[in-house]
Amino acid sequence: MQTYKSLYFIGAIVLPLLLLSCNGQSNETEQALTEYRDYISEFEQDSLSETELRALQQSENDSTAWATEKKNLQEVYDRRRDRLEKSMDNLSPEQRDEADQLEQRYNNALEKREQTYKDASHRYKLRHQLLGMEIQEDDMSDVTVENIGETYQRFVSELGKDAEKYEERDWNLVEGWWNALNSRYRAVEGELQTATKKTVQEAQQKYREIHAKTGVPQPEDEA
Secondary structure: OHHHHHHHHHHHHHHHHHHHHHHHHHHHHHHHHHHHHHHHHHHHHOOOOHHHHHHHHOOOOHHHHHHHHHHHHHHHHHHHHHHHHHOHHHOOHHHHHHHHHHHHHHHHHHHHHHHHHHHHHHHHHHHHHHHOOOOOOOOOOOOOOOOHHHHHHHHHHHHHHHHHHOOHHHHHHHHHHHHHHHHHHHHHHHHOOHHHHHHHHHHHHHHHHHHHHHOOOOOOOOO
């Protein structure tokens, strides 16, 4: 009888502890999965802002700028994933399937962000090549009475070098900047000297000639 009571007493103590331990592991597993799920959802919704893209592109080490950014993003992700991996044995089959799906969603979002950066980098580099300056505003207000003539000259000169290599997406960008430049010209035309106006008009004619050789439809706002 004494032995039975002892076993009963031990069981009464150990069983709640085991249940408490299991509950603790379950709660920790649920929390790790929830935090992992929330992180992936936030990462999918987040995107590089124009400011971040510009800063990356203007980096002195532009060739490694994205690699550094990607490395930092991956380190944050790995910390989240590692915590979940420690609880992987406690996940149900359904939870493991969800974890795998979340990992794929992260990889897809990271790939999309990388492509966004590459597109922006290409856009900034092409614009800088054509205009020879950093343009902060879409209205080309950075182009002034003093530099508008040389800006036009550079634009058509650089355009002529690679025009036939441009893809459709490049021409869409080029035409947008050209139209914006022409709008800027009209805005300051009254302040320009005759010689500068002549320079601009010659550049506009050169642009039409370059454009015609490519076979790309002529933009509506060409002058």
